[in-house]
Amino acid sequence: MRSLLKSKEAIGFAIVCLLLLVVFPASLDIFRLNTVGKYLSFALVALGIVLVWGYGGILSLGQGIFFGIGGYVMAMFLKLEASKPELPDFMVWSSTEALPWWWEPFHSFVVTVAAIIVLPTAFAFLFALVIFKKRVGGVYFAIITLALGLTLVVLLIGQQGYTGGANGITDFKTLLGWDTRTDGAKRVMYFACSAFVILGVVLCTLVIKSRLGKILIAIRDREDRVRFSGYDTAMFKAFVFAVGALFAALGGAFFTLQVGLITPQTVGAVSSIEMVIYAAVGGRTSVVGAVFGALLVGFGKTYFSENFATMWLYLIGGLFIFVVLVLPNGLAGLADRIRLKREA
Amino acid sequence: MEILTISELSVSFDGFKAVDDLTLSVDRDELRVVIGPNGAGKTTLLDMICGKTKPTTGSIRFKGIELTALHEHQIVRLGVGRKFQTPSTYEDLTVLENLEISYPQKRGVLGSLFFTRTKEIMSKIHAVAEAVFLTEHLRAKAGRLSHGQKQWLEIGMLLMQDPELMLLDEPVAGMSPREREQTAELLNRIAPGRSIVLIEHDMAFVRMIAHKITVLHQGKLLSEGSLDAIQKDERVIDVYLGH
Numbered sequence: 285m286r287s288l289l290k291s292k293e294a295i296g297f298a299i300v301c302l303l304l305l306v307v308f309p310a311s312l313d314i315f316r317l318n319t320v321g322k323y324l325s326f327a328l329v330a331l332g333i334v335l336v337w338g339y340g341g342i343l344s345l346g347q348g349i350f351f352g353i354g355g356y357v358m359a360m361f362l363k364l365e366a367s368k369p370e371l372p373d374f375m376v377w378s379s380t381e382a383l384p385w386w387w388e389p390f391h392s393f394v395v396t397v398a399a400i401i402v403l404p405t406a407f408a409f410l411f412a413l414v415i416f417k418k419r420v421g422g423v424y425f426a427i428i429t430l431a432l433g434l435t436l437v438v439l440l441i442g443q444q445g446y447t448g449g450a451n452g453i454t455d456f457k458t459l460l461g462w463d464t465r466t467d468g469a470k471r472v473m474y475f476a477c478s479a480f481v482i483l484g485v486v487l488c489t490l491v492i493k494s495r496l497g498k499i500l501i502a503i504r505d506r507e508d509r510v511r512f513s514g515y516d517t518a519m520f521k522a523f524v525f526a527v528g529a530l531f532a533a534l535g536g537a538f539f540t541l542q543v544g545l546i547t548p549q550t551v552g553a554v555s556s557i558e559m560v561i562y563a564a565v566g567g568r569t570s571v572v573g574a575v576f577g578a579l580l581v582g583f584g585k586t587y588f589s590e591n592f593a594t595m596w597l598y599l600i601g602g603l604f605i606f607v608v609l610v611l612p613n614g615l616a617g618l619a620d621r622i623r624l625k626r627e628a
Numbered sequence: 629m630e631i632l633t634i635s636e637l638s639v640s641f642d643g644f645k646a647v648d649d650l651t652l653s654v655d656r657d658e659l660r661v662v663i664g665p666n667g668a669g670k671t672t673l674l675d676m677i678c679g680k681t682k683p684t685t686g687s688i689r690f691k692g693i694e695l696t697a698l699h700e701h702q703i704v705r706l707g708v709g710r711k712f713q714t715p716s717t718y719e720d721l722t723v724l725e726n727l728e729i730s731y732p733q734k735r736g737v738l739g740s741l742f743f744t745r746t747k748e749i750m751s752k753i754h755a756v757a758e759a760v761f762l763t764e765h766l767r768a769k770a771g772r773l774s775h776g777q778k779q780w781l782e783i784g785m786l787l788m789q790d791p792e793l794m795l796l797d798e799p800v801a802g803m804s805p806r807e808r809e810q811t812a813e814l815l816n817r818i819a820p821g822r823s824i825v826l827i828e829h830d831m832a833f834v835r836m837i838a839h840k841i842t843v844l845h846q847g848k849l850l851s852e853g854s855l856d857a858i859q860k861d862e863r864v865i866d867v868y869l870g871h
Contacts, residue, residue, distance in 0.1 A: 495734065495743035498725050502718040509716040512678060513730045514704035514789065523737045 296572035296619065297485060303579075304478040314467045318542055321474040323582030324481050325538040330562040330574035331484045332531030337560065338568035339492060340524040341504030342412075342421070346429030347532045347559045349436055350404040352551035354533030356440075356447070357403065358540040360387060361396040362456035362464075373455065378445035387446075393460055400537050401530065408529030409522050416518035421507075433556050440548040452547030456540075464541065477538045481575060484531060488571045491527070500524060532559070565607050567616025576615050631656045631793060631823045632677070637686030638847075639676060646672040648847035650686070654793070659815070659824045661834050663858075664844035665868050670827045671713060673844070674795045677825070678710040679703045690793060705732075709791030713798050713827075715778035717785070719771030723762055726770050726781055727753045730788035752788065759818070760784035761810060776807040780814075787818065796826040800833050812836035831869070843868065 308320050329347055336342050363372045364387070370376070371383060389395045411432075415425060440447045447453070456464060463469060491497055502510045503517050510517050540546045549555060558581070566577025584603055588596035611618055632654040639647050647669040654660050662670050675681035677688055679700040688695045695703055704710075718726050731752065734743040757763045760780040765773060770781055779799055786794055799815075800808045808830070815824070815837050828834050834841070834855065841858045843850040845868070851861045858864050 491741065494741050495729070496737065496740040498718075498721055498729055499740055501720050502729055505718055505720055506716055508680075509712070509718070510729075511700040512680075512704055512710045513735075513785065514701050514732055515735050516699070516701050519737055520740075 292620075292623070293489070293570065293572045293616075296570075296576070296616075297489075300485065300572055300575050301482060304481065305475075309471070309474070314470055317474050318470045319586060320579070320582070321470070321477050321542040322539060323579050324474075324477045324575075325535045325542065326559065326562055326582065327481050327575045327578035328477075328484055328535035328538065329532045329559045330566065330578045331481070331488050331571060332528035332535075333560060333563040334566075334568060334571055334574045335488055335491060335500075335524055335531075336528035337563060338570075339497060339500040339504060340521055341500075342521055342525060343423075343426045343560070344429045344525070344528065345426050345553065345556050345560065346433040347528065348551045348553075348556035349429070349433050350408060350529040350532035351536035351539070351555070351559070352436065352440075352546070352548075353404045353407070354400045354536030355540045355546035355550060356453065356536075357390065357396055357399045357533075358537040359453040359456070359546045360390040361393060362459060362540065363453050364391055365459070366455060366457040372448075372453075374448045374451070374453070375445055378449075380445035384446050400533050404529040404533035405526045409526035412525040413518060413522035416521045419518075421521075430553055430556070433551060433553055437548045437552045440551065447548075450548060452545055452549075454545035456544055459541070464544070470542070473538070473542050477542065480534060480538065484534075485571050485575065492571065496520070561604055563614075565604070565614050567611075567614030570614065570616030573614050573616035580615070629656050630654065631658075631691060632825070633687075633689045634673075634677075635687050635689075637673075637676065637683050637688065639672060639681060639683045645847050647676070647683070650844075650847065650849055652842060652849060652852075654823050654825060656792075656823055657820065659819045659826065659837060659839045660842060661838045661840070662825060662827050662842045662844060663829070663831075663834065663868065664850070667846070668844040669847040670844055671797055672847075674710065674797055674825065674827065677703075678708055678795055680710075701735075704789065704791075705735075707792035708795065709786040709789045709793070710795045711779075711782050711786055711797060711799060713801065715775065715782050717770040717773075717778050717781050720769065722767055722769055723757065723773070723781060724753060724766045727756055727784055727788050730785040732789050756784045756787045759787060759814065761814075776803040779803060780811070783811075783814065792822055794822060794824045796824060798827055798829065800828070800830060808833050809836070 308317060312320065329351055333347060336344055367373060371380065415428065441450045458464060464473070499510065499515060499520060503520060507517050539550065562578040562581055563574050564577070565581055566573030566575065585600055588599045592599060607614060613620070630653045634650060634652045637647055637650045638645060650673070662673065664670055672681060676683050677695065679695065679698060683696055690706060690708060693706060718729070728745070728749065731749055734740050754763070757766055760783055762777060762780060762784065765777065770778065773781060783799060800811050803811060812833060838855050840853065841855055842852045843858060843864050850867065851858055851864050859869065
């Protein structure tokens with residue numbers, strides 16, 4: 285905590301807390317606040333990407349996979365509760381006659397929460413360890429993650445009777461008997477998500493300031509040298525990749541809770557690349573920047589799509605190109621430049 | 629007593645034999661200089677000792693342990709340190725952080741997450757920084773150091789590891805004459821108590837430090853002995869030193 289307060293991101297962190305806990309809740313109606321909550325679920329993913337890409341130097345184009353695991357697991361629990369004691373409606377439509385065995389555990393909330401945490405983390409760790417042990421990295425790793433995400437989308441769409449297919453899973457009612465569709469519930473979920481984002485910023489900062497953070501920077505810049513300092517670099521990279529997956533899965537769970545649905549699109553390549561862009565816009569080595577990046581791109585998407593319905597995708601694309609060309613270190617780089625100018 | 633025993637070591641890249649049936653041993657407390665023309669297999673030899681390149685055949689034993697089957701980090705943990713030809717430091721970290729990372733403790737993931745800087749570590753860092761002439765640059769990013777200072781920093785990183793066997797690949801490349809003298813002093817100071825294998829081209833520098841010299845040529849051992857003996861050896865004069 286002390287290291288966070290001393291760091292140059294302290295002001296940014298204070299602004300994030302103020303925005304999330306005071307300004308947004310006080311100034312936005314519940315529909316907008318719920319939308320900001322959606323952006324914040326992406327901010328969680330972006331925090332993980334800062335660690336994985338900004339510090340570990342591992343570009344993953346498959347964070348949607350872990351976002352999807354978190355989102356779908358949450359959705360399975362909510363769907364079972366909403367359709368109890370019947371089968372989920374989409375299963376009935378697809379003439380699935382009995383609940384598949386692997387849906388059964390998600391009757392339990394404890395199992396669901398444990399699965400959101402353990403499943404993506406364990407899978408990401410083992411998957412990354414095998415690949416990094418083989419010394420595969422860089423763009424090849426990015427391509428493998430991209431392919432894995434695409435495969436998962438095909439699987440989700442193809443198995444309609446078990447996964448809801450292209451429509452995903454939707455139409456939830458309650459969480460442990462608590463109606464999630466009311467304005468009050470949406471407000472509570474917004475604050476819960478905000479708390480996770482703020483906690484995430486603190487945790488990421490602690491990791492970066494630790495010896496582990498320095499080793500990650502060293503691996504990013506000169507992996508060979510780190511091996512010759514006696515470190516098993518594959519282990520470190522797999523670890524940070526797993527942490528990134530955990531953040532993505534938490535983001536997915538909060539997405540499902542707040543938006544009320546999860547679809548294969550959120551798992552796919554476009555969604556995964558957007559997640560990388562959130563971190564790039566914020567500045568890929570800036571923890572606080574990840575939150576600002578997710579908020580800015582989120583607001584941009586909403587504003588452009590509401591006001592320029594036909595060409596909003598071009599506008600958002602233009603924004604990305606602008607950031608890459610003019611602000612290679614994202615918003616955090618801009619903040620640094622302003623600070624340096626003031627001090628000079 | 630031997631610390632490193634290399635026997636019948638060969639490696640070929642696409643049919644080209646970079647090192648060819650090489651047998652050589654290094655004693656404890658010895659500073660061995662390896663010289664030879666370009667392409668003689670000097671760097672490849674160091675690469676094989678530290679695990680960066682796997683030999684095609686032959687054996688490398690360090691304190692009796694076979695190294696050829698081990699990973700790089702395992703070899704390092706046994707006590708072998710390697711300095712590369714082009715200085716390899718972590719440019720985005722400070723000199724202090726570069727040295728700190730090289731401290732041989734808490735090298736696991738969780739250990740490093742909960743690592744704290746102790747007094748012992750800091751005093752070791754300061755001692756090493758002083759030895760490699762970088763005390764005044766502890767807070768500077770390594771990327772801002774001069775070429776020679778980066779070479780020193782990398783030697784400092786090895787000193788943090790305190791290896792029993794140091795492998796140095798052209799440590800004075802790109803240094804000024806003054807820096808070369810300082811480096812020779814540094815090496816003579818740190819040599820006692822450990823073994824060093826050093827690759828060098830600069831014969832003036834070799835004269836300042838050498839105990840025993842090995843000459844490689846086309847992947848094979850050409851000659852071995854004291855500096856004087858080497859300089860009188862006709863074969864060495866023919867292929868390397870010149871008439």
